[in-house]
Amino acid sequence: xYLGTPIIPKDxxxxxxxxxxxxxxxxxxxxxxxxxxxxxxxxxxxxxxGTPIGGDDHSTDNRFQHRIYYxxxxxxxxxxxxxxxxxxxxxxxxxxxxxxxxxxHRHNRSTEVNLWTRHKNPxxxxxxxxxxxxxxxxxxxxxxxPIDEDNQTPEDSSxxxxxxxxxxxxxxxxxxxxxxxSRYKPMPELKWFINKQEVDPKYLTREKPIYYxxxxxxxxxxLHYSLQTAIKPSxxxxxxxxxxxxxxxxxxxxxxxxxxxxxNIPSAVEPISDNTVGAGCEAI
Numbered sequence: 001x002y003l004g005t006p007i008i009p010k011d012x013x014x015x016x017x018x019x020x021x022x023x024x025x026x027x028x029x030x031x032x033x034x035x036x037x038x039x040x041x042x043x044x045x046x047x048x049x050g051t052p053i054g055g056d057d058h059s060t061d062n063r064f065q066h067r068i069y070y071x072x073x074x075x076x077x078x079x080x081x082x083x084x085x086x087x088x089x090x091x092x093x094x095x096x097x098x099x100x101x102x103x104x105h106r107h108n109r110s111t112e113v114n115l116w117t118r119h120k121n122p123x124x125x126x127x128x129x130x131x132x133x134x135x136x137x138x139x140x141x142x143x144x145x146p147i148d149e150d151n152q153t154p155e156d157s158s159x160x161x162x163x164x165x166x167x168x169x170x171x172x173x174x175x176x177x178x179x180x181x182s183r184y185k186p187m188p189e190l191k192w193f194i195n196k197q198e199v200d201p202k203y204l205t206r207e208k209p210i211y212y213x214x215x216x217x218x219x220x221x222x223l224h225y226s227l228q229t230a231i232k233p234s235x236x237x238x239x240x241x242x243x244x245x246x247x248x249x250x251x252x253x254x255x256x257x258x259x260x261x262x263x264n265i266p267s268a269v270e271p272i273s274d275n276t277v278g279a280g281c282e283a284i
Contacts, residue, residue, distance in 0.1 A: 033099035
């Protein structure tokens with residue numbers, strides 16, 4: 001995923017090469033659509049007679065073979081190409097071929113909070129320890145900007161929002177919190193990190209997205225994770241605090257430009273045999 005400064009072509013439309021003026025029934029159609037140079041490279045998709053080519057298994061017609069590849073040039077600029085091949089036996093009538101080019105830019109935004117304790121001996125917080133003090137087992141939530149759940153407006157937020165935090169947790173408690181993405185188009189992708197490590201999907205639950213009439217949407221990713229799993233004495237600070245860092249990251253995709261090229265593939269005709277005699281002519 002490219003997160004740097006994008007370079008956009010003046011003309012975003014792709015170019016299609018390989019078209020013939022006519023086809024016979026024993027021919028192969030071989031078309032290549034190539035995007036102009038850009039950074040990041042364009043994403044290409046194609047349709048034949050409205051049927052998507054090169055998409056997921058549910059939208060791709062197996063009659064059409066396709067291959068997507070990239071070519072890199074100077075200044076890190078790249079072009080994208082999609083090659084389509086199929087037998088002319090499917091050319092029973094003229095088929096419209098469309099190639100779509102999309103250049104997107106991705107960037108991340110995040111929100112994080114810390115759960116911490118002032119414990120003089122971090123070993124006491126391990127679940128294998130028999131010796132403990134109830135007061136020492138409390139891990140308190142602290143943050144420079146405490147979350148006011150009564151006044152949250154995630155749909156207007158410029159970053160993801162963490163909700164469901166308690167004031168304090170015991171070391172054996174399970175943290176059950178939600179990360180709500182900002183309202184964006186297309187839908188943001190969410191990830192949870194604990195102490196800079198991405199959380200295993202088995203500790204995550206993805207809620208049903210919310211769709212708005214303007215094409216924007218929101219998604220929520222719940223985290224349910226035992227603090228005992230997150231507490232590691234080797235990660236403690238010099239102040240004898242145990243800090244468990246919870247971080248939610250949303251990845252946003254911005255469409256910078258789109259392009260399209262269309263052509264009509266002529267229908268295939270029967271090949272003319274060498275023994276065929278034209279109408280009104282006699283064989284000598």
